Amino acid sequence: MAGRRVKLSVVHDTAGRGRTTAVGRAGAAAALCGALSLFTVATLAQSGAEGEPLAPSGAATGVEVATATEGAQAAAEAGAGGDVEAAEVVEVEVVPVPIPEQRYSEARAPCATRAPLKxxxxxxxxxxTRYxxxxSTQGTRTTPAQxxxxxxxxxxxxxxxxxxxxxxxxxxLARPLDFAMVSDHAExxxxxxxxxxxxxxxxxSWQCILYRNWSRGAFYLFNxxxxxQQDHLGQCGENGELxxxxxxxxxxxxxxxxxRYYDRSEACEFTTFVGYEWTGMDSSxxxxxxxxxxxxxxxVPYLPTSFIDAPAAHLLWDSLEEQCNGLDNTCESLVIPHNSNYSAGSMFTGLADDGSPMSAEYxxxxxxxxxxxxxMQHKGASECYFEAxxxxDELCAFEQLPQDNIAGFDEPPKPDTGFVRRVLADGLVIEGDVGVNPYQFGLIASTDTHLGTPGAARExxxxxxxxxxxxxxxxxxxxLPDELEYNPGGLAVLWAHENSRDALFDAxxxxxxxxxxxxxxxxxxxxxxxxxxxxxxxxxRIERGYADGVPMGSILAGPAAEGRRPTFLVAASQDAGTPDQPGTPLQRLQVIKGWVDADGERHERVIDVAGDADNGASVDLQSCVTSGSGFADLCAVWEDRDFDPNQRAxxxxxxxxxxTCRWSQxxxxxxxxxxxxxxxxxxGYEGCCVAEHRPVVQERAWTSPVWYSPATGAGPTAALH
Incomplete structure (x- = not known):
């Protein structure tokens, strides 16, 4: 489809952040589409410069343009950074971006607004929640509806x-979420x-009387x-039937x-998922x-599958296959492990659940x-472990817990006891042995709130x-309202054309x-x-990222020509925040590479690709007021000059x-x-002065990986579906 040349306002500011592009009359929220500067104002529209159409009726486009004056004003209103110093008009070619049709597995109205670039x-x-x-033993009364x-x-x-x-x-919440799932324990x-x-x-029964009168005792007994014992309590009757x-x-x-709260209308404002938590533990x-x-x-299945019903991960998968994924209907599920930092190495052992070597099928x-x-969640970060x-990688010293297990045993964590970066490398090794990578997973975060308050992650x-x-x-x-080592948790972010169950599940x-x-x-x-x-x-740049490459979570196919090296488009924008709590500027943007050499040895490297680790930013520990410079947007193109096409990475x-100040500080x-x-x-404030207290945090975002394997063959790109 042919594009047309349109005027685009480019705003310069005095905050030293370089060039900020502002388009259209909408607010900064739509900048998530990423057609231009991710922090600045952008919108999805069908109108063009000064009201001229950019595309035929019904064809969505990636950007809306405006006059220089309007663009400068929009940037100023959006807080793009500093005072607007000047604006100029440039011409760019805007090509309409086709959006694939969303297939729905359930009855609903198609979403009226869909983002071409997601x-x-x-x-x-x-x-x-209360269930x-x-x-419940801590007094939570919040219902799933609430x-x-x-x-x-x-x-x-x-x-x-x-x-x-x-x-x-x-x-x-100062800002509503786009989606949420109540995940009460099946057990x-x-x-x-x-x-x-x-x-x-x-x-x-005496068990229920204990529950209502001594909740702490019931918590430990029931768990x-x-x-x-992997069994129901006595009041449950034969085979737990009651x-x-x-x-x-x-x-x-x-x-x-x-x-009730899933928006099936064309507005697509909020999405819910049905789900639960399977709560297993390695008793050893x-x-x-x-x-x-x-x-x-x-x-969904008639009842959730609990650890009592399926006391191993593969038995959980078998149950889901039998009751959902393998049926001739629209039921489909996926499983998200969490807190591998608390697993004492048992969550991702590199072996099958029975201790035997993994087969390709497993x-x-x-x-x-x-x-x-x-x-990342309330009970710590699982990316990586730091010990001097x-x-x-000193940035791994972020929301680390003092022990490696959930039972409270006094055993300190180690780099190989479940941290995701090491597990990703283990997956490369296993792929070399059996031809399949079992640990090829993307990354999300959530809160693990036990108050029924999804998204309450502000420090x-x-x-x-x-x-x-x-x-x-x-x-x-x-x-202090919680254990000192715990934190407010994180958020899951999904790139999708629209906010519907199918679109988000596909993501x-x-x-x-x-x-x-x-x-x-x-x-x-x-x-x-x-x-x-x-x-x-x-x-x-985002259109070209999709057209000429693969996004996070994908597999990069082998190079078509010998001697070529992979390149990466890396971009991030700070949280815009709210009027009462503006977002914090970014300090730096990094690429983490992990690979396995010919001898099966695991390696990793952390590369700063944008920003400045020594930017002088600091926080006053008494007032928690921040100072120093930072970045609203960071972007880099990084080439892996040490790339070896024979090594999985x-x-x-x-x-x-x-x-910034941590919640405890x-x-x-x-x-x-x-x-x-x-x-x-x-x-109650004694924890403020213990040696383990870390008063400062550097909040962050982690993307899902992209994988390279010499077994993926030649071709420009490949994505796993």
């Missing part, structure tokens, strides 16, 4: 509660519902029985809430094996069912997330996804063989913000904690 949708796929044992209301921007009350049922605290969901419902036979029957009611309520070392299950649509099953991994003198508003077995209270406890399947530690950073990552060095300056990008500073005078420290 849009970043922010959400949370790890949310617990999870650990949440969790979705919260995700859409409504205020929700949270514990503690007064005697007449009034919440003593509340939370509200014990029937027991919890039974113990809270007088009509059930087991309500008066021990489910994970260590509790399985009781589980049907909350499972149906989870489905009904997802249906306390290693976490937890996984979240996401369903494509409302076609590796393929794992790769199919588990296309994503949750790299052992590993080199300055953190009220804890629960999930640590703390008993319910009748008044707000003093001091998960193809791994065009990334993770953030909470901020709404926008990240793009493309790999190819011919990206020019000046591609970042091109208005159509993976690449992903990491965008890092300037330093904000509270310590607000409470006036003086570590030099311990006697003045108020109750």
């Amino acid at each position: 849009q970043a949708f922010f959400g949370d796929l790890h949310v617990h 999870s044992l650990d949440a 969790a979705y209301q919260f995700a859409r921007g409504e205020r929700v009350g949270i514990q503690p509660w007064t005697e007449d049922g009034q919440a003593l605290r509340s939370l509200q 014990l969901i029937g027991e919890v519902y039974m113990c809270n419902t007088p009509e059930y036979e087991g309500y008066s 021990f029985w489910a994970t260590m 509790c399985l029957a009781a589980a049907l009611q909350p499972w149906q309520e989870m489905q009904e809430a997802a249906e 070392n306390g290693g976490n094996l937890h996984r979240n299950i996401v369903f494509r649509n409302a076609e 590796a393929a099953s794992r790769a199919y069912f588990e296309p994503l991994v949750e790299v 003198g052992v590993t080199e 300055d508003l953190f009220l804890g997330h629960g999930g640590a077995g703390v008993s319910a209270e009748t008044e707000v406890p003093p001091g 998960m399947r193809r791994r065009e996804a990334y993770a953030t530690s909470g901020p709404r950073i926008t990240s793009r990552f493309f790999a190819g063989w011919d990206f020019p060095a000046d591609l970042c300056a091109a208005p159509d 993976y690449y992903y990008s990491r965008a890092v913000e300037n330093p 904000r509270m310590c500073a607000a409470a006036g904690v003086n570590c030099a005078d311990p006697e003045t420290i108020a109750k």
Whole structure:
């Protein structure tokens, strides 16, 4: 389709950020489409310069243009950075971008607005409500419906509660999410519902009496029985039948809430998914094996599969195949492991579940069912591990936990006990042995909130997330609201043409996804063989990324000509923030490469490709006010000059913000904690002064990797579908 030349306003600012391109009359939110500068204003439209059409009726385009005056004003209003110094008009050719038709697996209205270059949708796929044992024993009363209301921007009350049922605290998102999923634990969901419902036979059992009167004791007893004994509790009757029957009611309520708040209209404003958590544990070392299950649509199994039903990952996959993916209907699921940092190495052992070497069939099953991994959440980051003198990447010292297991055993973590970067390299080794990479997963993050508050990931508003077995209270406890080593969690981001279940599920399947530690950073990552060095300056850089390369989550096919090296288009934009809490500028943009040599040795390298690690940015620990320079947008084209076409490799990008106060430091500073005078420290704030407390964080975003393998053959590009 032929394009036409149109006027485009280019705005220069005085903040030293170089050139900022502003287009159209819409706000910065639509810049996620990435047609131009990712932080600046852009929109999807069918109108052209000064009202002239860019494309025939019905054909979407990637940009809307404006006069220089209008563009400069739009940039100023959007806070593109500094004072607008000058604006000039340039001419570019805008070619309409065809959008593939979205196939729906369920009845719904087609989305009225679709992004030609895809849009970043922010959400949370790890949310617990009153039906999870650990949440309910801590006083959580949030229902699945209320969790979705919260995700859409409504205020929700949270514990503690007064005697007449009034919440003593509340939370509200400053910006609604685009999607969310309630993922209550499959284990014990029937027991919890039974113990809270007088009509059930087991309500008066000693186990339920313990649950209602000594919640902390019940938390440990119930969990021990489910994970260590792999059985239902005594009040459940023969074969657990009473509790399985009781589980049907909350499972149906989870489905009904997802249906009620899913926007099936053409507006496509909010998407819900039906899902749950499978909560396994390695009894030999306390290693976490937890996984979240996401369903494509409302076609789901009769009941969730629990660790009691399927006490190994491959048995979970078999159950999903039998009850969903293998059926002749529209049911489809995928599995997202989380907290491999807590797994003591048991989640990704490099072996089959029975300890035997992986077969190609087993590796393929794992790769199919588990296309994503949750790299960041309330209980720490799982990207990589830092220990002075052992590993080199100091940015790995980010939300590390002091132990490597979820059972609380005093065993410190090590680089090879489940951290994702090492696991990605293990996948390359296994691929060399059996021909299939079982660990070819993309990256997302979520909160793992146990308050029913999806997306509550801001450091300055953190009220804890629960999930640590703390008993319910009748008044707000003093001091820090959560365990010191825990954090507010992160967000999952999916690149899709529209906000519908099928479009977002497709994005998960193809791994065009990334993770953030909470901020709404926008990240793009493309790999190819011919990206020019000046591609970042091109208005159509994203179109060319798709046309001449592959996006995050893909497999890059081997070079067509000998001697060629892969090139990468890497771009990120800071979170624009809100009026009361502006986003933090970026400090640097990195590419992480991992590869395996001819001897099977694993290697990794971290490359700063844009920004400045020594930009002088800092934060005052008493006021938490930041200072120094940073970047609204960062972009680079990086070529791997050390590329060996005979070596398997993976690449992903990491965008890092300037330093800010961690949630704990904000509270310590607000409470006036003086570590030099311990006697003045108020109750509950002792953690402010322990050696393990890290007062500063650098929030970040991680893209899904792109993989290269010599076995992928020749050709310009290849993407795994």
